[in-house]
Amino acid sequence: MTYLAKSPWIIHYDASSCNGCDIEVLAALTPVYDVERFGIVNTGNPKHADVFLVTGSVNEQNREILKNTYDQMADPKVVVAIGICAASGGIFRECYNVMGGIDKVIPVDVFVPGCAARPEAIIDGVVKALGILEAKRQAMNDRPAATRKPAGDSV
Amino acid sequence: MEGGYLVQIIQLLLFLILFPLISAIVLLFAGKSFDTSWIVKISALGIGAVSLYLLAVGFDKGLITYAVSSGPVDLVMIIIELVIAVYLLYLGIRHKKYSAVILVLVQAALILWFEMTYGRHIELSYNLFFDQLSIIMALIVGIIGSLICVYSLGYMETYHQHHPEIKDRRRMFFFLLFAFLSAMFGLVFSNNLVWILFFWEITTFCSFVLIGYSQTEEATNNAFLALSMNLLGGVAFAAALIYIAAMDPSGRLLELNTLIHSGYVFAIIPAVLISFAGLTKAAQLPFSSWLLGAMVAPTPVSALLHSSTMVKAGVYIILRFAPVLTGTTEGLMIALVGGITFLLASCMAISQSNAKRVLAYSTIGNLGLIVACAGVGTYNLMWVAILLMIFHAVAKSLLFLCVGTVENRIGSRDIEDMGGLIERMPKLAVMMFIGMAGMFLAPFGMIISKWAAIEAFITAPFGLVFIVILAFGGSASLFFWCKWMGKIISVMRHQENLETGIRPEKWAVLYILTGLVVIVALIFPLISSALIEPFVMQIYGETTRLAQANITIMLLMLGLLIIMPFSMLFTGKAPRMAPPYMGGMTTEGGMKYTGSMGISHDLVLSNYYLKNYFGEEKLFMTGTLVCWGLILIALIMIVGVIL
Amino acid sequence: MIPEPYEAIVKAIIYLLLAPVLGGLIAGIDRKVTARMQGRVGPPLLQPFYDVGKFFEKENLVVTTTQNFYALSYLVFMAVAGALFFSGGDMLLVIFAFTLSHIFLVLGAYAAFSPYSHIGAERELIQIIAYEPMIILTAVGMYMVTKSFYVGSIVQSTTPIILYLPGVFIGYLIVLTIKLRKSPFDLSTSHHAHQEIVKGVTTDFAGPNLGRIEIAHWYEYVFLLGVVYLFFAWNPFIAIAAIIIAYFLEILIDNTTSRVKWQMTLRSAWLVAGTLGVINLGVLYYLRMVVVP
Numbered sequence A: 001m002t003y004l005a006k007s008p009w010i011i012h013y014d015a016s017s018c019n020g021c022d023i024e025v026l027a028a029l030t031p032v033y034d035v036e037r038f039g040i041v042n043t044g045n046p047k048h049a050d051v052f053l054v055t056g057s058v059n060e061q062n063r064e065i066l067k068n069t070y071d072q073m074a075d076p077k078v079v080v081a082i083g084i085c086a087a088s089g090g091i092f093r094e095c096y097n098v099m100g101g102i103d104k105v106i107p108v109d110v111f112v113p114g115c116a117a118r119p120e121a122i123i124d125g126v127v128k129a130l131g132i133l134e135a136k137r138q139a140m141n142d143r144p145a146a147t148r149k150p151a152g153d154s155v
Numbered sequence B: 001m002e003g004g005y006l007v008q009i010i011q012l013l014l015f016l017i018l019f020p021l022i023s024a025i026v027l028l029f030a031g032k033s034f035d036t037s038w039i040v041k042i043s044a045l046g047i048g049a050v051s052l053y054l055l056a057v058g059f060d061k062g063l064i065t066y067a068v069s070s071g072p073v074d075l076v077m078i079i080i081e082l083v084i085a086v087y088l089l090y091l092g093i094r095h096k097k098y099s100a101v102i103l104v105l106v107q108a109a110l111i112l113w114f115e116m117t118y119g120r121h122i123e124l125s126y127n128l129f130f131d132q133l134s135i136i137m138a139l140i141v142g143i144i145g146s147l148i149c150v151y152s153l154g155y156m157e158t159y160h161q162h163h164p165e166i167k168d169r170r171r172m173f174f175f176l177l178f179a180f181l182s183a184m185f186g187l188v189f190s191n192n193l194v195w196i197l198f199f200w201e202i203t204t205f206c207s208f209v210l211i212g213y214s215q216t217e218e219a220t221n222n223a224f225l226a227l228s229m230n231l232l233g234g235v236a237f238a239a240a241l242i243y244i245a246a247m248d249p250s251g252r253l254l255e256l257n258t259l260i261h262s263g264y265v266f267a268i269i270p271a272v273l274i275s276f277a278g279l280t281k282a283a284q285l286p287f288s289s290w291l292l293g294a295m296v297a298p299t300p301v302s303a304l305l306h307s308s309t310m311v312k313a314g315v316y317i318i319l320r321f322a323p324v325l326t327g328t329t330e331g332l333m334i335a336l337v338g339g340i341t342f343l344l345a346s347c348m349a350i351s352q353s354n355a356k357r358v359l360a361y362s363t364i365g366n367l368g369l370i371v372a373c374a375g376v377g378t379y380n381l382m383w384v385a386i387l388l389m390i391f392h393a394v395a396k397s398l399l400f401l402c403v404g405t406v407e408n409r410i411g412s413r414d415i416e417d418m419g420g421l422i423e424r425m426p427k428l429a430v431m432m433f434i435g436m437a438g439m440f441l442a443p444f445g446m447i448i449s450k451w452a453a454i455e456a457f458i459t460a461p462f463g464l465v466f467i468v469i470l471a472f473g474g475s476a477s478l479f480f481w482c483k484w485m486g487k488i489i490s491v492m493r494h495q496e497n498l499e500t501g502i503r504p505e506k507w508a509v510l511y512i513l514t515g516l517v518v519i520v521a522l523i524f525p526l527i528s529s530a531l532i533e534p535f536v537m538q539i540y541g542e543t544t545r546l547a548q549a550n551i552t553i554m555l556l557m558l559g560l561l562i563i564m565p566f567s568m569l570f571t572g573k574a575p576r577m578a579p580p581y582m583g584g585m586t587t588e589g590g591m592k593y594t595g596s597m598g599i600s601h602d603l604v605l606s607n608y609y610l611k612n613y614f615g616e617e618k619l620f621m622t623g624t625l626v627c628w629g630l631i632l633i634a635l636i637m638i639v640g641v642i643l
Numbered sequence C: 001m002i003p004e005p006y007e008a009i010v011k012a013i014i015y016l017l018l019a020p021v022l023g024g025l026i027a028g029i030d031r032k033v034t035a036r037m038q039g040r041v042g043p044p045l046l047q048p049f050y051d052v053g054k055f056f057e058k059e060n061l062v063v064t065t066t067q068n069f070y071a072l073s074y075l076v077f078m079a080v081a082g083a084l085f086f087s088g089g090d091m092l093l094v095i096f097a098f099t100l101s102h103i104f105l106v107l108g109a110y111a112a113f114s115p116y117s118h119i120g121a122e123r124e125l126i127q128i129i130a131y132e133p134m135i136i137l138t139a140v141g142m143y144m145v146t147k148s149f150y151v152g153s154i155v156q157s158t159t160p161i162i163l164y165l166p167g168v169f170i171g172y173l174i175v176l177t178i179k180l181r182k183s184p185f186d187l188s189t190s191h192h193a194h195q196e197i198v199k200g201v202t203t204d205f206a207g208p209n210l211g212r213i214e215i216a217h218w219y220e221y222v223f224l225l226g227v228v229y230l231f232f233a234w235n236p237f238i239a240i241a242a243i244i245i246a247y248f249l250e251i252l253i254d255n256t257t258s259r260v261k262w263q264m265t266l267r268s269a270w271l272v273a274g275t276l277g278v279i280n281l282g283v284l285y286y287l288r289m290v291v292v293p
């Protein structure tokens, strides 16, 4: 067990959700579930976060933002796509401006299905993501620093 | 053997007074075809070297007075003073500055009266003197002053390229600079108060012409403002001379070193009058506006007048009278003027975005602190005051010259335009950084003095007032320095390097001054034990210093600070660069962001100026009123003493 | 026994080693108590250590590499300030080192050229100028009671300092709220201010740099509470009780007040320093320096 899994800080981004999934994400963060028990903190800042929660589908307006936010997270990091919209575009899939699920823009590690996804499912998804986070950390350590290619350097 | 060094030192003193004067005259009359820059450089080198040599031969000698026959010299001085007065009258009438005209007349009348009634009968035996404080002042003037002269060479050339509308009067300019240095040396080596007044007036006159150099309306107005305020001090100075001469027809008390030991009852009146003159010259609060106005002058002039020489003359003379002022209510009033000036000037600097005004306010504030120390005037505060003077002179001259260089290159002296200087002019930014650190960061100079000041005030009468002032004023100064520092070190990428085309002699001067800031912080215990402590000992019979353990810790901290930047070479993990967080809207590496309608905007960040809290108008008015009140109390009290 | 000159060094080393442990525990207790006050279970006691451990597992993500230098300097000088304090050094020197370390944090935020960091930096500066006078007056007050600026002598004084400096103590508690980054004065960075300025001064620090800043905070906690100890130094048991009560009060205030604007912060801090502090010192000054010199 490493520290990473004991202290997953999250950032939540609402791509173009109908707000249904957002409400559920926030519900999971309320004292009822008290996720701070697991060291989870909602940071609102990609630079401090380890887990990227995204609700809603990607469209022309938010594609860049999603990408930027992802790039500004320090490795190792995981992405959890919440709700069916984030997975595939959901009921908005056919809209003229919707590109589809967020995996069109950034790599997704865990999909949490549901319309809307339930808080328990979201927490479950985050816990799954922690396993992946740990694997990524090991992979990162195994790779020598010099050959490591930055995930998304935009500078 | 005994007399050997006496002769040697007097030769050095005379050299330091006369050599800059000779250079000045040569520069004024050198033919057009002659390359004057060599004269400037060689003279500067000579002055600096001789000042250092003076240190080497004189640091352990204590107070020495010199008998120089004064008859012909006095006559020459009177003639020069009258010529200057006539010239000022002419200018005053031409520009319709009648307050200045009146002050010139009053002062000329006072001086003539003095000469006619008393001066003729007085033959002073010891006109020149020399002690450790003189050495310190000579070093400040001789090293920093001459460095600034060298710097001016390059600066003025660029200045005239940028301002073709301003008439090129560079001969005059350099003549005045060197005349100024000569007057400063005269001032610090004179024991005869009449001579001190003469040199005092010369500095006033030189600064008047230098401030008005560009001959624009603003410059002329500000020059006259400076002139009037300094003349006001000059009038008080002349009045002090008349009082002394009237009370003591032998004239022995016109010698500074006898006067300050002549006891409270007699000495307090000239002490207050001359300290009043010192307040005007050091731009303390009711008179601060002249120093702010003087910022219209070319930057080396600001550096020369406001960091190392002119204003230092003001605090120098108050320091000389500190032993008289100590423990008196009059002294306390003068100290309070200084203290309030420090507090308010530090606060007002927060609201300024013009770099030179920030420097001006900080100068006024720090001089206020020195005046506060001198006014309370206990032995340990005297020690602090001298230390402050040294540190301030070095760091502030560096900052003025840095701002001047930046202004030359980017065409603005606004702090908001200095964003990302670390990318655009890396070397200069580092120098500015060091200069600012010298002004407010531990373990550099000013903070050492601030610390010593707190420890010294705590045992002084009414010291608590000053400690409170220091606590608040010190915090305020931290704010404006730090936000300025933050501005220059913010890393804005993709900037072109503007650091080209700066002349090598400018670089040399900047490097030397930067080095001095660090060196002075490193060797201040040495300066203290070799110069300041013997001086304080000789005046008060006791002295002070920082505890050895603390000095060691300070030096260790300084060492740590110097090696810290090298930590950047050993970063554990290879860093990955990412643009700053801007809600995901960043583009172009963080220099722009996408706004509504997909339009991309430049990212612009400005500092806080907190105008509602630290606005100039309100604070300046309050300060002027309060300080006038304090000065009036002091003046009324000495009138009481006379009656 | 340890010979005299080395005693200070040994104390400094003990501080350097133990303070992060103690500071981290304090932070953990803080989070736990806060959670309980909000009717939650809260994180494990060792959570702050997990967090910092994690920061060092992460990638070194920077806006500019100079941030590494500023974050490290912040940590180093904070540790120096605390080590000087606990080895019995001069209070004023400690305060200057303490200020110096904060300047590095602020400069690090400025260096990033980022809107949120920038606002955080400006606010942090306002906080510094808000609390600094009061801290200096605290040191001066201690001097007036014990005739020494050295922590070593202050701590050995048998005078109950608190009885002479009640006003200064209250003033110190108020600026302690600023220093512990607690509501209502958590302007520049906080655990709560997500929406408005993200994380303020620390927004653009990530990974190991954030870890360094967090460790510096731990050093800082221990140092700040050490100053509380000095007020009660004549009796260690009371002193420790006072520290616990003071810290509990800070948590309580944190959870029951909402954040104020910087104007209010600056004004209240200066007002407190200017009234409580100055009046307290004034009376003491009069008694100590004028009546019985």
Ligand code: SF4
Residues within 6 Å of the ligand: A016, A017, A018, A019, A020, A021, A022, A055, A056, A082, A083, A084, A085, A086, A090, A091, A114, A115, A116, A117
């Ligand atoms: S998945 Fe359903 S609830 Fe979630 S954002 Fe899409 S439409 Fe809304």
